[in-house]
Amino acid sequence: MVSLTSIGYIIGNVVSNRYSNWLGLERFSLLGCFWCLLSIVLMFLSGIPFISTPLTLASTCFMFGLGNGLILANVLVLALSSVEQKRVASASGILGAMQMFCGAILGSLIVLLGGDKQFWLALTIVLILSIVSILCCYRGGLWSKTMKP
Numbered sequence: 001m002v003s004l005t006s007i008g009y010i011i012g013n014v015v016s017n018r019y020s021n022w023l024g025l026e027r028f029s030l031l032g033c034f035w036c037l038l039s040i041v042l043m044f045l046s047g048i049p050f051i052s053t054p055l056t057l058a059s060t061c062f063m064f065g066l067g068n069g070l071i072l073a074n075v076l077v078l079a080l081s082s083v084e085q086k087r088v089a090s091a092s093g094i095l096g097a098m099q100m101f102c103g104a105i106l107g108s109l110i111v112l113l114g115g116d117k118q119f120w121l122a123l124t125i126v127l128i129l130s131i132v133s134i135l136c137c138y139r140g141g142l143w144s145k146t147m148k149p
Contacts, residue, residue: 004058005065012069025074026137032070033134039063040127047120075137 012032020028039060046057076095083091106129115122 004062008062008065008067009069012066012071013073014069015066016070016073020074025078029071029074029078030134030137032067032074033130033137034067035070036064036067037127037130037134039067040123040130043123044120071137 016028016032023031042063043057043060045051046053046060076092079095080088080091106125110116110122110125113121113125115125
């Protein structure tokens with residue numbers, strides 16, 4: 001069976017590629033962050049017995065993948081645009097390593113706090129991290145606008 005999260009990510013990348021110039025990279029990234037937040041909130045519905053179906057969880061995972069597809073390429077472009085051209089390759093490698101490092105640390109934190117045994121706890125932690133990402137993305141968009149001449 002094909003993973004709906006991956007399909008959502010691919011569709012998010014295609015949509016991002018076509019429309020991020022129209023809306024702007026910062027706004028598009030922020031839109032993706034809000035979309036991920038919405039998908040995480042809807043994942044809590046999969047814990048309600050009446051609504052808990054495989055389709056509920058699969059569709060929210062698709063939405064989460066779509067949100068990530070809207071975010072990641074735009075944030076990568078924004079991060080690398082602040083680096084000198086001759087250092088872009090090194091910066092891209094460091095950025096990828098930092099993503100992997102943060103994912104490993106935060107994943108370990110979720111397991112350490114018991115999120116591997118209680119789905120709602122893992123979702124709560126991811127929800128908090130999603131809110132933090134919205135705040136960082138919003139603040140980064142404001143900061144980039146104030147730094148331009």
